[in-house]
Amino acid sequence: xxxxxxxxxxxxxxxxxxxxxxxxxxxxxxxxxxxxxxxxxxxxxxxxxxxxxxxxxxxxxxxxxxxxxxxxxxxxxxxxxxxxxxxxxxxxxxxxxxxxxxxxxxxxxxxxxxxxxxxxxxxxxxxxxxxxxxxxxxxxxxxxxxxxxx
Numbered sequence: 048x049x050x051x052x053x054x055x056x057x058x059x060x061x062x063x064x065x066x067x068x069x070x071x072x073x074x075x076x077x078x079x080x081x082x083x084x085x086x087x088x089x090x091x092x093x094x095x096x097x098x099x100x101x102x103x104x105x106x107x108x109x110x111x112x113x114x115x116x117x118x119x120x121x122x123x124x125x126x127x128x129x130x131x132x133x134x135x136x137x138x139x140x141x142x143x144x145x146x147x148x149x150x151x152x153x154x155x156x157x158x159x160x161x162x163x164x165x166x167x168x169x170x171x172x173x174x175x176x177x178x179x180x181x182x183x184x185x186x187x188x189x190x191x192x193x194x195x196x197x
Contacts, residue, residue: 052127054146056100057154058082060120066113076109077145078102078116080124101145103129112151121154 064078080102085095102124104112116122126148132140 053125054128055123055125056080056082056102056146057121057123058100060116060118060122061099063118064112064116066109074106074109074113076104076112078112080122101143102126102148103145104148104151108148108151115153116151123150123152123154124148125150 058080061079061081064076066074066076068074078101080100081097082100083095083097085093087093124146126146128144129147130142130144132142134140
């Protein structure tokens with residue numbers, strides 16, 4: 048029987064993305080997306096709530112995210128939910144849930160006046176969908192060096 052692990056989010060970046068490289072030279076980019084929801088209680092009171100989701104991208108998509116994304120930009124991301132653990136410097140086990148994305152679409156048409164964006168001068172040589180279809184023999188999550196604390 049098949050299973051499904053698919054996450055789709057539309058939200059705004061809460062901070063600039065952080066682009067790093069593993070010891071083997073693979074790009075990894077992390078950022079947080081805020082998603083909001085509103086509802087009305089039975090008594091008629093309006094409520095708002097925000098959820099903050101950690102997002103991780105790898106390889107060429109990571110480099111694209113590092114170049115195009117900035118705090119405040121509205122994005123669509125699609126990927127899978129990943130849960131993992133690591134030990135911090137004091138030896139305490141930490142647990143992380145994050146969305147490892149394989150697709151990202153910018154939803155705002157242009158940067159806001161208060162922010163600057165580093166948009167590449169040259170277009171991408173391949174569409175993001177083609178980049179995402181390329182599979183590595185080794186899972187990227189297993190290649191992260193110890194100096195990347197996430």
